Amino acid sequence: MAQVTNGVGHVSPIFLDDMQIGDRYTSAEHALDEAQIIAFAAQFDPQPFHLDHDAAKSSMFGGLAASGWHTVAITMRLMVTSGLPVAGGIVGAGADVQWPRPTRPDDVLHVVSEIISIVPSKSRPDRGMVTTRNTTYNQRGEEVQVLTAKMVVPQRPV
Amino acid sequence: MAQVTNGVGHVSPIFLDDMQIGDRYTSAEHALDEAQIIAFAAQFDPQPFHLDHDAAKSSMFGGLAASGWHTVAITMRLMVTSGLPVAGGIVGAGADVQWPRPTRPDDVLHVVSEIISIVPSKSRPDRGMVTTRNTTYNQRGEEVQVLTAKMVVPQRPV
Numbered sequence: 637m638a639q640v641t642n643g644v645g646h647v648s649p650i651f652l653d654d655m656q657i658g659d660r661y662t663s664a665e666h667a668l669d670e671a672q673i674i675a676f677a678a679q680f681d682p683q684p685f686h687l688d689h690d691a692a693k694s695s696m697f698g699g700l701a702a703s704g705w706h707t708v709a710i711t712m713r714l715m716v717t718s719g720l721p722v723a724g725g726i727v728g729a730g731a732d733v734q735w736p737r738p739t740r741p742d743d744v745l746h747v748v749s750e751i752i753s754i755v756p757s758k759s760r761p762d763r764g765m766v767t768t769r770n771t772t773y774n775q776r777g778e779e780v781q782v783l784t785a786k787m788v789v790p791q792r793p794v
Numbered sequence: 795m796a797q798v799t800n801g802v803g804h805v806s807p808i809f810l811d812d813m814q815i816g817d818r819y820t821s822a823e824h825a826l827d828e829a830q831i832i833a834f835a836a837q838f839d840p841q842p843f844h845l846d847h848d849a850a851k852s853s854m855f856g857g858l859a860a861s862g863w864h865t866v867a868i869t870m871r872l873m874v875t876s877g878l879p880v881a882g883g884i885v886g887a888g889a890d891v892q893w894p895r896p897t898r899p900d901d902v903l904h905v906v907s908e909i910i911s912i913v914p915s916k917s918r919p920d921r922g923m924v925t926t927r928n929t930t931y932n933q934r935g936e937e938v939q940v941l942t943a944k945m946v947v948p949q950r951p952v
Contacts, residue, residue, distance in 0.1 A: 679867075679871070680867035680868070680870055680871045681867070681870050681871065681874060682871070682874060682875065683874055683883040683884065684883065685883065685885075695882075695883070696882070696885055696946065697885075703870070704886050704889075705863065705866055705867050705870050708863055708866070709837075709838035709839070709863050709867065710838070712838055712839050712861070712863050713837070713838045713839065713840070716839060716840060716841055717840065724853075724854070725841040725842070725843065725853070726841065727843075727854055727855075728862050728893065729892070729893065730890070730891060730892040730893065731862075731890070731891050732888070732889070732890045732891075733888060733889050733890075733891070734887075734888040735886065735887065735888065788854065
């Protein structure tokens, strides 16, 4: 299995023909904090357990937790800026997301993206559909999110 | 099929025992604009087709498009503030998201949430897992996103 580390944003863009199943890309890190969690929640997911430390204690989360969509958004930023260097950008067609445990205020997150499927398009020979499993880990190496995403990837221009 | 309209945030919270397969909840509307699209993208999905009108023209999108995660975030806000009034809040366990077409700067979005599966927990009789299909429409009634989400819902306290 190929192992490719990025993490610094200096890898050349990769095309469909460069990809192999099992290739992995590791992103840089993002340090979360309570202010970021509350700011995202106030705008997009205004529920007590994402907004208020005390209210969160008596919720299912047992303490302040980031909105799952905040974890996704941070994951996307890490992938775009330092993770998977897809030529032409990361254009998602659809995705599945699981949150095995909450993301917390002091978490330092990074993402490991692995290519798990490559399907060249039959109707459009200049592109294909690639599925990646993008696992977001906290500073203890625990999975906080598994994002399986289908993306459109161009072939290298002839 | 039960048809329930919310849209104004004045519906009483619903518990697991209140839910029936086929129940629908319609959210209020959210008017998008270019500034919101660019602000979200700059923070979480900094790719040219989400950031710059001219760069987007030559991309697969053919013009400025919102990050798919921005559409999800707006959808979540609409569901939380005016859509599905789940008792105890919307706590997602996982989700599948599809984007049949791009979300554009002038779009006015609303969400229709439909309950498609209800599974009482065997180990925890005070709760269950509910699957909802949350379809986000633009002002022309076109689907821009289909978000199928599993959420933990409490039984009404005895």
